[in-house]
Amino acid sequence: MNNLLDIQNLNVSFRNYGLESNVLKDVGLRIPEGGRVALIGETGSGKSVTSKTILGTLPENAIIESGSIRFDGEDVLSLSHGKREAMKGTAFSIIMQDPLSSFNPVFRIGRHLDDVLRFADRRLGENSNAADRKRRIERVLRQVQLSDTERVYSAYPSQLSGGMRQRVLIGLALLHQPRLLIADEPGTALDVTTQDEIMKLINRLVSENGLSLLMITHNLGVVRKMADDIYVMRHGEIVEHGSFRTLFKTPQQAYTRELIAAIPPLYGPDVEDQPPVDAEPIISLSDVSKSFDEKLLFGRGRSHLAVKDVTLSVGRGEIFGLAGESGSGKTTVARMIMGLIRATSGTVQVDGDTVGTKGQGPDFRRLIQIVYQNPGTSLNPKRTVGQTLSVPLRFAGLRGPDVEKRIHELLAHVELAPHYISKYPHELSGGQKQRVAIARALAADPKIIVLDEPTSALDVSVQKNVIDLLQRLRDGMGLTFLFISHDLSLMRNFCSRIAIMLRGELVETGEPRTVFAEPQHPYTRALIAAVPVMSDEEDRLKPKTSLDEQRRYLADTVA
Amino acid sequence: MSVASSNEPAVLSTRYMAWYRFSRNPSAVAGGLIVLSVIFVAIFAPLLAPYPDDVGAAVNFRIRHMGPDAEHWMGTDKVGRDILTRVIFGFRISLLLVVGVLGFAVPIGTALGMAAGYFSGTTEKIITGFTNVMLAIPPLIMALAIGNVLEPNLVNAMLAITLLWWTWHARLIYRVSKSIATEDFVEAARLAGASHWHVLTREILPNCVSVISVKTTLDAAFVILFGATLSFLGLGVKPPTPDLGSMVADGRQFLPEMWWEVLGPGFAIFYATLGFNLLGDGLRDMFDVEV
Numbered sequence: 096m097n098n099l100l101d102i103q104n105l106n107v108s109f110r111n112y113g114l115e116s117n118v119l120k121d122v123g124l125r126i127p128e129g130g131r132v133a134l135i136g137e138t139g140s141g142k143s144v145t146s147k148t149i150l151g152t153l154p155e156n157a158i159i160e161s162g163s164i165r166f167d168g169e170d171v172l173s174l175s176h177g178k179r180e181a182m183k184g185t186a187f188s189i190i191m192q193d194p195l196s197s198f199n200p201v202f203r204i205g206r207h208l209d210d211v212l213r214f215a216d217r218r219l220g221e222n223s224n225a226a227d228r229k230r231r232i233e234r235v236l237r238q239v240q241l242s243d244t245e246r247v248y249s250a251y252p253s254q255l256s257g258g259m260r261q262r263v264l265i266g267l268a269l270l271h272q273p274r275l276l277i278a279d280e281p282g283t284a285l286d287v288t289t290q291d292e293i294m295k296l297i298n299r300l301v302s303e304n305g306l307s308l309l310m311i312t313h314n315l316g317v318v319r320k321m322a323d324d325i326y327v328m329r330h331g332e333i334v335e336h337g338s339f340r341t342l343f344k345t346p347q348q349a350y351t352r353e354l355i356a357a358i359p360p361l362y363g364p365d366v367e368d369q370p371p372v373d374a375e376p377i378i379s380l381s382d383v384s385k386s387f388d389e390k391l392l393f394g395r396g397r398s399h400l401a402v403k404d405v406t407l408s409v410g411r412g413e414i415f416g417l418a419g420e421s422g423s424g425k426t427t428v429a430r431m432i433m434g435l436i437r438a439t440s441g442t443v444q445v446d447g448d449t450v451g452t453k454g455q456g457p458d459f460r461r462l463i464q465i466v467y468q469n470p471g472t473s474l475n476p477k478r479t480v481g482q483t484l485s486v487p488l489r490f491a492g493l494r495g496p497d498v499e500k501r502i503h504e505l506l507a508h509v510e511l512a513p514h515y516i517s518k519y520p521h522e523l524s525g526g527q528k529q530r531v532a533i534a535r536a537l538a539a540d541p542k543i544i545v546l547d548e549p550t551s552a553l554d555v556s557v558q559k560n561v562i563d564l565l566q567r568l569r570d571g572m573g574l575t576f577l578f579i580s581h582d583l584s585l586m587r588n589f590c591s592r593i594a595i596m597l598r599g600e601l602v603e604t605g606e607p608r609t610v611f612a613e614p615q616h617p618y619t620r621a622l623i624a625a626v627p628v629m630s631d632e633e634d635r636l637k638p639k640t641s642l643d644e645q646r647r648y649l650a651d652t653v654a
Numbered sequence: 655m656s657v658a659s660s661n662e663p664a665v666l667s668t669r670y671m672a673w674y675r676f677s678r679n680p681s682a683v684a685g686g687l688i689v690l691s692v693i694f695v696a697i698f699a700p701l702l703a704p705y706p707d708d709v710g711a712a713v714n715f716r717i718r719h720m721g722p723d724a725e726h727w728m729g730t731d732k733v734g735r736d737i738l739t740r741v742i743f744g745f746r747i748s749l750l751l752v753v754g755v756l757g758f759a760v761p762i763g764t765a766l767g768m769a770a771g772y773f774s775g776t777t778e779k780i781i782t783g784f785t786n787v788m789l790a791i792p793p794l795i796m797a798l799a800i801g802n803v804l805e806p807n808l809v810n811a812m813l814a815i816t817l818l819w820w821t822w823h824a825r826l827i828y829r830v831s832k833s834i835a836t837e838d839f840v841e842a843a844r845l846a847g848a849s850h851w852h853v854l855t856r857e858i859l860p861n862c863v864s865v866i867s868v869k870t871t872l873d874a875a876f877v878i879l880f881g882a883t884l885s886f887l888g889l890g891v892k893p894p895t896p897d898l899g900s901m902v903a904d905g906r907q908f909l910p911e912m913w914w915e916v917l918g919p920g921f922a923i924f925y926a927t928l929g930f931n932l933l934g935d936g937l938r939d940m941f942d943v944e945v
Contacts, residue, residue, distance in 0.1 A: 112674045433845070460847050473838035477860035483839075490847025521668060532842075539846055 098165075099307045100126040100149070100187075100275055105162030107148055118144050120331045122162070126275065126307050126324075133310040133322030133339075135354070137554040138525070141331040142311045146277050149309075150189060151179050166275070184215045187275035188268040190297070193284055194260035198252035204263055205248040208232045208270065215271050231270070239266040240296060257421075258289035265297065269304075276301065277309045282317075286420035287581060291625035294320055313554060315358055316584075316627025319343070327351050343629065357559040361584040361611070361628050362636035368608055369414060369591035376408035377543060377575050378415075378432055383441035385427055401427045403599040404441070409592075411542075414569065414576040416590030416607070418583060418622070424599040425579050429545050432577065433463055446542060461491070464536035468548040470528035474520040480506075480531050481516040487538040505534040510564060526557035530564070537568070543575045551582065562589055583626050587611055595619050614638050675940045682936020688929025696745040703742045708735035711894040719912050728918035731904065737918040740896035744922060747808065747897045751881040752874045754812040755819055760870055763823025764862065768854055770824070771831030782828065788821045793880065794887075801889040811890040815880055823869060830865050831858050864941035872934035875927040882923050898923045 107119040119141050126132045134142050147153045149164060151171070164171045166186060171179065191197040198207060209228055216223045229248070236244040239262040252260060261282060268276060278297060282290035298321060301308045310321050318325060318339065325342045327335040327350065335348045346352045360366050385402040402424040409415040417425045430436045431443055434450045443450040446462055467473035474483060484502045493501055503513050509530040520528055529549060536544050546565070550558040562585070569576060580586055586593050587607045594604040595618065602616040614620045620638040628634055676682050700706055704726075708714075714734030722729045728737035770781035793815075800814040834840065835858065843857050878898075884890035885899030893900060898919045905915030938944075 112671055435841075460845060464845060465842070467838045467842065469838065473842050475837075475839040475843070475857050475861070477863075478856070482856075486843055486848045486852065487846035519668070535842065535846060 097128045098125045099128045099130075099167060100124070100309070101163075101165040102145075102149070103163050103165075105145075105148065105164065106160035107144060107153070108158050108160055109154075110156045110158065117160075118157075118331050119148070122328075122331070122333055124326055124333065126309055129305050129307055130324060131301060131308040131310065131322045132324045132326065133312060133318045134326050134328055135312055135315065135318055136328035137313060137556065139330075140328045142328055143279060144331075145328075146189065146279055146309065146311055149277065150183060150187065152183075181218045184211065184268075184273065185219065185271045186273060187277060188271070188273040189277040189279060190268045190281050191264050192280045194257050194264055195252075195284070197264055198260065200252055202251075203248070204250050204252065204255070205229070205232065207252075208235070208248075208263070208267060211267055212270050232266075235266045235269050236263070238269060238300065239263070241266070257285050258292060261285060261289070261293050262296065265293070265300070269300065272304065273306070275307045275309065277311070279311045280313070283312075283314070287583070287627075288420065288621060288625040290317075291627070294627075297321065314627060315343075315355065315555075316629055319629060320627060327354070353556055355629070357555040358629055359559075359584045359588045360633065361587055361623075361626055362633045363630070367588045369589065371606055372410050372413040372591050374411040374413070377411045377446055378577070379408040379444045380428070380432070381406050381442055383428070383431060383438045383443055385424075385431060385436065386439045401599055402431070402438075405596075405599075405601050407594055407601060407604060409575060409577060412569070412573055412575055413592055414578055414590045416578045416580065416586040416593035417596060418580060418586055418593055419596035420581060420622075422598075423596040425596050426547065427599075428596070429465075429547060429577060429579055433465060433545060434459060461539045462541055463543040463545065464539050464541040465545040465547060466529070466532050466536050466549045469552050470525060470532050471520070471552070473532050474528055476520050479517050479519055480511075480523075483531065484516075484535055484538055487535060491539065501538070505538055508537060508568065509534045524557075525553050526561060529553060529557075529561055533561075533564070533568070537572075541574070543577065546576055546578045546580075548580050548582075549578075550585065551580070558585070565589075583611075583623060584628070595622065672940045676936055679936050679939055681932045682939065685929050685932025685934070685936055688925060689933050692745055692926045692929060693749065695742055696749045699742045699746050703736075703739040705736040705739045708739045709743050709894075709896055719908065719915075721912075722914050729912070729914035731901070731915050732908065737901070737915065740901060741898065741918050741922045743896040744898040744901060744919060745926065747891055747895065748878045748881060748923075748926060751808065751812060751815070752877045754809075755815045755877050755881075756870055756873060758816045759819035760823055760866065760873075763820035763825075764827050764859075764866060766820070767824040767827025767829075768831045768858055768862070770828045771833075772835045772850070772854055772858060781824070785821045785824045785828075788818065789825070791818065793818050794883075797884055797889050801884075806889050806892060808891050808895070811881060811884050814884070814889075815877060819873070819877070822873070823866070826865065826869055827862055830862055834858050834861050864937075865943045868934055868937045868941060868943055871930055871937055875930035875934070878923065878926050878930070 102122060102124040105119055105122040106117065108115050108117045122141070122145060124132070124134070124145070134145060136142050144153070144157070148159065149171070159172060166182070171182070198204075209225070209232065212228050212231065213223065232248065233244045236247055241247045241259060241262050247255065247259065247263065255263070265281070281297065282293040285293065294317060297308070300306065308321070310318065312318060322339055325337060325339050326333050327342070327348070329350055335342065335346065335351045342351065343355065346355055383402060383405045384400065386398045386400045388398045405428060417428060419425045427436070431438050432445060432450065445459070448459070450459075481502055484505055485498050488498045488501050502516055506513060506515060511527065511530055511534070515523070515527070515531070523531065549565070550561050553561060565576065566589070568574060578586065578590055590607055592605065593607050593610055595602050595610070595616065597618045603610060603614065603619045610619065611623060614623060617640070620640045624637050624640045628637070695702060703709070712733070712735055716734060717730050718732055718734040720726055720730040720734070726736050726738065728741060731737055731740070766781050766785070770778045796818055797811070797814040800810055804810045840853055840857055843853050848857070881890060882897070882899030882902070885897040886903045888903070891897035891900060901919035902916055902923070905912065905919065908915055
C-alpha cells in the first residue's frame with residue numbers, strides 16, 4: 096500500500112532560555128493511504144510536536160534539524176511557504192483537543208466555519224459566494240451528525256454542549272475534504288459517553304470518506320477502537336511500532352508493557368476486588384438536596400436543583416466511589432459533606448455530628464480533608480513544599496523543629512525524598528505535585544479524605560503509582576476515602592463501594608463487583624458500555640445497552 | 655550543541671527565566687539603565703552638580719539667559735543660574751515625590767484591593783464603591799482644592815496625588831486577588847486551618863507581587879509627570895526649589911528665543927518618564943502579567 100505520509104529521521108529541537116533541547120529524535124512514522132495510525136505516549140513525549148511539525152505550526156523557537164516529511168511523495172519541509180500554507184486544511188487538517196477554547200466566544204459558529212472556508216478558498220485561488228459556502232457548511236454539519244444545522248449555524252459557542260462543539264471542530268477539519276486527518280486527543284475533555292460517540296463518528300467519517308487518520312492520544316482504550324497501527328513514543332523517540340493486535344498482545348519493550356499494565360481492567364481475571372467494609376457509617380446523608388439560586392438585581396432568578404434527595408452512607412474505612420458525568424452533582428455532594436456549602440434541605444452527618452450546626456469548627460476541619468483534581472492549581476506556585484505543608488501543622492499546634500520533623504514524616508508517607516522540602520511546585524512533575532497535595536491532606540491528621548478526581552490530570556503510569564500510594568495510606572492509617580471520578584475502570588478496582596449519579600440523583604449504589612456484573616439502572620449500563628477497554632473480551636462482558644436507553648439518558652447522543 | 659539531559663529535562667529556576675527574558679529585551683535594559691542613572695544622579699546630586707550654589711535663590715545677572723556653552727551645558731535661566739545644576743537637583747524632587755506618593759498609595763491600594771477581592775459581600779461592596787467614588791474625582795480638581803485649602807508645597811502636592819493614586823492600585827489588585835481567591839490552593843489553605851491573615855499575606859500577596867511591581871514602575875512615570883504638571887500650574891513645589899515642572903513654567907515666558915530654558919528641564923522629565931515606562935514594560939514582559 097502507498098504511504099500517504101512518510102516521516103523519516105525527523106529531529107526537532109527547541110531553543111529555550113539559551114538551552115537547546117532535542118524534543119524529537121530520529122522519529123520515523125508512516126501512514127498508509129486510508130490507514131489509521133495512533134501515536135501514543137505520555138505528557139511531554141513529543142506527540143503534539145510531531146503533529147505540529149507535520150502541519151507546519153511549530154512555535155518560532157523550534158528548529159527542524161534534519162529529516163524529511165513526505166506527503167504523497169512530496170517533501171513537505173522543502174516546499175515554499177505559500178505552498179505549505181495552502182496544504183493546511185486541504186491536504187491535512189487537525190481536530191483540536193479542547194472544544195471550548197478553540198472557539199472565539201463572541202462569534203457565531205457559522206462565522207467560524209465561514210471564515211475558515213473563505214480563507215481556504217482564497218488560498219486555493221477559488222471564488223466562492225456566501226450562499227454557496229453556507230450550503231457547503233451545512234453539508235459538513237450534517238456529516239458530523241448535527242441534525243439541527245440551522246440552529247447550530249447561528250448559535251454562539253457557549254450555547255452548544257461540549258459534545259456538539261467537538262462535532263463542530265471535527266466539521267471544521269473536514270471543510271475542505273483533507274486526505275489526512277490528525278486528531279489530537281479528541282474528546283479527552285468530554286464525558287465518556289460523549290467521547291464514545293465522538294470516536295464512533297470519527298471512525299465512520301474516516302471509512303466513508305477514505306481518509307487517513309493520525310490519532311494522538313494517551314488513552315489506550317481509545318487506540319484499540321480507532322487505530323490499526325500503533326507507534327509508542329517516549330522522550331521524543333519512537334520506542335515501539337506495530338499493528339495494534341501484536342502490540343497489545345505481545346509488547347516488546349518494557350515501557351510499552353508498563354503502559355499497558357498501568358491500565359486498570361474493567362472486566363476479566365485481573366480485576367481487583369476491594370474487600371467490602373462492614374463498619375458503622377462515618378458519613379451519612381439523608382434526603383439531601385441543594386439548589387443554587389440565581390441572584391438578579393430585579394425580579395426573581397431561576398433556581399437550579401443540583402442535588403436531589405440524595406441518601407447515602409459511607410462506612411468507616413471504606414473507599415466510597417461517587418461516579419457520574421460532569422454536571423451530575425457529585426462535586427456538590429462532596430462540598431456539602433465538607434461543610435463548604437450548606438444543604439438546602441436534608442441532613443449531612445459526619446462522624447456523628449451534623450454538618451452545619453456543630454460541624455464548622457476547627458475540629459471539623461481536621462476531620463475531613465481534600466485532594467484536588469489539578470495539582471497545578473491546588474498548590475500555591477509561590478510557596479515551597481515545606482511552606483505549604485507547614486500550614487496545617489502550625490494550625491495543629493506544632494512549632495519549631497516539630498514542624499520540620501513532621502514534614503519529613505509526611506514526605507516519607509507519600510514517598511518523596513526529604514530534599515523536596517525546599518522545592519517550588521514548578522520544579523515538580525504532575526505526580527510529585529499530587530503527592531505533595533496528598534501529604535498536605537494527611538498533615539491535618541484527618542479521618543476522611545475527599546479525592547476529587549485525583550488522577551485525571553496525570554498520565555496512566557503515574558496514576559497507577561498514586562493510586563497504589565493511596566491504597567497503602569488507607570490500609571496503614573485506617574482512612575476513609577470519598578473518591579469522586581468519572582473513570583469507571585479505575586473505580587472498579589479501587590473502590591469498595593460505588594454510587595452512580597445522574598442529574599443530581601443517585602441512581603445506583605453497590606459493590607463494584609455487582610454493579611459492574613449486573614447494572615440495574617439503564618444509565619449505569621450506558622455508562623459502563625461507553626468505557627473504552629483494552630480487549631475484545633472485556634467488550635463482550637460489558638452490559639448490553641439499547642440505542643433507546645442511550646437516547647434517554649445521554650444528552651449528546653445523536654437524535 | 656548543548657543538550658539538556660534527555661530523560662530529565664533541565665528545570666530552570668523562575669528567577670533565571672525571568673532574568674533571561676528581561677536581559678534579552680533591549681528596551682527593558684535601556685529603561686533599567688535610565689532609571690538607575692536618574693537614581694544615581696539624584697543621590698549624588700551635590701557631588702555631580704557643577705554649581706551647587708545655584709540650587710537656591712542665587713542671583714547672577716551678569717550671565718542671565720546664556721545659551722548652552724562649555725561652562726553651562728544647558729545654559730542659564732533668567733537670574734543666571736546654571737540649568738544643568740537645577741535639573742540634577744530637580745531629579746531629587748521628582749524621585750522624592752515618587753517615593754512619597756507610591757510609598758503610601760501602593761500599600762494602601764494593595765491592602766484595600768486584596769481585602770475587597772478576598773472577602774466577598776459587604777467588605778467588597780464598601781471598598782469597591784468607595785474606590786469608584788474616588789476615581790470619579792478629576793485629579794487636577796482635587797489638587798487645586800488641596801492647593802487652595804492648604805499651602806502649595808511638596809508635601810501637600812504629595813498628599814493630593816496620594817489621595818487619588820491608591821484607587822488605581824486598589825482596583826487592579828482587587829481584580830487580581832479576586833481571581834486568585836478562587837484558586838484551589840486558597841481553599842486548601844483555609845481547609846488546613848489557615849487564618850484569613852495567613853491567606854491574605856502568604857497565599858495571595860506573593861502572587862500579586864509581580865503585578866504590583868509592574869504597576870508601581872509604570873506609575874512612577876505618571877507621578878513624575880503629574881508632579882511636574884502641578885508645579886507647572888503653580889500648585890506644587892514653590893521657587894526657588896528646583897523642580898522640573900516649575901522650571902519649564904519659568905522658561906516658557908522666554909520662548910522661543912531662550913529655548914534652552916525649557917529644553918533642559920523638559921528633556922529631563924522626558925528622560926525619567928521614558929526610563930520608568932520602558933522598565934515597566936520590560937518587567938511586564940518578564941513577569942508575563944497584564945496591568
